[in-house]
Every structure is written in C-alpha cells, then in structure tokens.
Amino acid sequence: MSLIPGLDSKAHVLIAGASRGIGLALCTAMLAREDVAHVWAAARKASTSTELAGLAETYGDRLKRVDCDARDERALETLVSEVRAGSEHLHLVISALGILHQDGAKPEKGLAQVTLASLQASFTTNAFAPILLLKHLLPLLRKQPSTFAALSARVGSIGDNRLGGWYSYRASKAALNQLLHTASIELKRLNPASTVLAIHPGTTDTELSQPFQSKVPDGQLFEPAFSADRIIELVAAHGPADSGTFWAWDNKPIVW
Template identity: 55%
Template sequence: MQPLFASDQPATVLVAGGSRGIGRALVEALLQRQDIGRIYVLARHWSEPAGDPREQRLCVDLTDPQVLHGLGEQLRAECLRLDLLINCVGLLHEPDGLQPEKRLADVQLDWLLQSFTVNAAVPLLLARELLPLLRGRHLCRFASLSARVGSIGDNRLGGWYAYRAAKAAQNMLLRTFAIEWARLNPNGCCLLLHPGTTDTGLSAPFQANVPEGRLFAPAFVAERLLQVIAGHGPADSGNFYAWDGQPIPW
C-alpha cells in the first residue's frame, strides 16, 4: 500500500460535508493520525466548536458560487497546498419532502436540477476553486463519494432517476478533471468511491431491504475508504472503486 501522504511536511486535508455521517467518521479517523497538520472541515452549519486544534470548521454553502470562490481565496491565503481532499456532500432525499423517483411519472425538473447541483456540480466546482492547491508535484489525492447506482453498466433495477443520473454525471466530470489534472500534477490521483450502504441519515429511509451484514457503520466505512485511497496512486486516477477496493463499471 502506498503512503497516504508525502513525508516532507504535515498534511493539509479538506473534508467537504464533514459534520455527520461518513464525512464525520472520516474526519475522526484522520485526526487519529500523527502526520496530519490541519483539517479543514466544511458544512452548512456547526453547533459546537472543534475539540482538536488541528480541525478548522468552516460554515460553507457549497452550492453558492460566491461562497465557493471566497473559500478558495481563504485557503490559498492560509496554505501552500492540499494533500487530500474528500468530498462527502450528497443529496438523495429531503426529510418530509422529495424522495427518489420510483417511476417516470415522479420525475420533476426542480429535483433533477437540485440533485445535479449537489451530487455532480459541487465536487467539480471544489476542484476548480482549489486547483492552485492541487497543482505541483506533491502526492495529492482528490476523492469524492459517488454511488454504485450511478453506474450505467450496473443499472438493472431502474428508478431513482435524479440520483442515478447525477452520480453518473459526477463520475464523468471528475474523470475528465483527472485527465487535465494529470498534466498539472503528475502525482495527483482522483478517485470516485462507492461507500456501500452506510447507517446514516441519507440511507435511513431505505434500509429495510438491506441484506444482513451489508449495512455498515460510518467508522467502518471511513476506515475502508481511507484504505482504498491509500491503495491507489496516479496510475489509477479517474477510476471508480467500491469500499472493498473492487472496481465498478461505468
């Protein structure tokens, strides 16, 4: 397994969507490491300050272009590079509101656009704004949570139009970014990751039919995703993997 970070200086990490679920578990796992210098953790809202001085919590609406631009300016002023960026932002349903479509008649334009904004555009726009911190020759990874249901080749059940299509769009956008990024940092690696069905608020309404042993705790998923990230380097950039390291067809 390759090292997660270069050894020349303490690592600077950013986790988008790090206030709960898988994102929070990833932050907590990373804070157990001694080679972490600082973790920027993004969320819409924070209810309490961070307990570890290395964790810098930022309130950010990643769907707002001006806020995203301001985030980029702030980070460029505070650090010289990012060693790891993990995007955990995602939208599958709204509490007491819109849900994944079961049939074509359920499709609504506003829900399609909202899903594409959060699930596809946000990770790419993060890459755009933070590209100056990803350039260079340092070992650097950009990982984003996708989903197996975003695989066109693996789609056998149908339904979930907006979420499936938005995750498929994210896969294409970030694979395209990976090709450009390779020219700007030959040691960069962009990965699309399927975390499996995890016991979080995102999956809560859909857990009833999950097979026994296939509903994972966030801490387990965070550990496995970090192993997958560490196990892949520049030659694997732009590829799509499950939590167990197995490749997923596009």
C-alpha cells in the same frame, strides 16, 4: 502506509460535507492520525455543528471549521481564502457531498414521479457541487502529491444498472463520475502526481439511507466510522496510475 501514495510529510486535508455522516467520520479519523497536520472541515453550518465543536475541543487548531455551501461559488472562493491562510497546498480533498431525498430531491420509482425540481436538486448537490469544489481548489492541488476523491454510488454505474428507478440520483452520480474522469485527465497534465477517484462507500447508516435501511441485507449496512476507514484505505492504495477510476468500498473496481 502514507495517507496518499508518494507523500512523505504530514498531510493537509479538506473534507467537504464534514458536519455529519461519513464526512464527520472522516474528520474524526483524519484527526486521530499523527501524519495529518490540519483538517479543514467544510459544511454549510460547520461553525455551529455540535459534533465539529467537540472535535475542535479535542484537537484544537488542527481542525479548521469553515462555513461553505459548495453549490455557491462565492462561498467556495471564501473557502479557498481560508485554506490559503494556513496552507499553500492540500494533499487530500474528500467530497462527501450528496443527497437522495433532501432539498427537493426524490428517489423516484418510475418515470411518472420524475420532476424538474428533483432533477435540478440532485444534480446541483451530487454532481455540480463536487466539481465546483475541485475547480476552486485546483490551485492548491497543483504541487506535490495530491488526491481528490468524491463519494459516488454504485447506482451511478450505467453498466451495473439492472433495477431501474431512482432516476435523479442515478443520473446525477453518473454525471459526477464523468466529471471526475474528465478532471483527472486535466489534472494529470497540470500535476503528474495528482489522483482523482470516485468512491462508492457502501450503504452507510446515515440520514441519506435511513428510509431504505429495512431493505438492506444483514451485514451490508455500515457504520460511518467503518466507511470512513475503508475510504481512507482506498485513498492510500490508489495513486496517479489509477486516476480517473471508480472503486467500491471493498477495493473492487466498478464498471462505468
């Protein structure tokens, strides 16, 4: 099965949030594939990441490490320049950007805990950064088959919200879903072979989930490598006809 539907050549791939967790696992999985030509690994400290350095030793020039804070549009402009130096087109972009309890964000239990700072931090990384990434990479996604996928979360579903809480995180992921759905409509006009997906990777053993892992039922806490493989399978399974949709790790659709 090809990496994305309709692709009959080796792929050029970019992973944002590539230095740890699911993003790092995605880089590892992509580089292990013979049908992937190059992987651009974008992260705030990509050039100093020990883990990415290890991948570079193994895979050489197939891995391009780029320091980029996706919340900074100047940094995104530099990222585009770096990619253009090696490719005229990206076939697959996956945004693994997201925070829950970092950079001032908080998983609030009730309204009394909601603050402007937490809302701003959550929205900036979880919603604004991925759509700005797509905005700046758009010229590289306008030809040939292309897929832009961003990691969302089931708790961002309004229809599935039965427990409440986590105001900032839930709302920022809901905003991300709307932004991605809206972008899918525009991209379909610009490139009928394009696909935009929101993906819930499941609860994964990463820094984001660590404070809450004791409450995860047995068998439902995934290793990053497992989550990465499931994301790759989803990307391969869903093409332009599914653009603008929201999928869980088990290939089941999630209500908005």
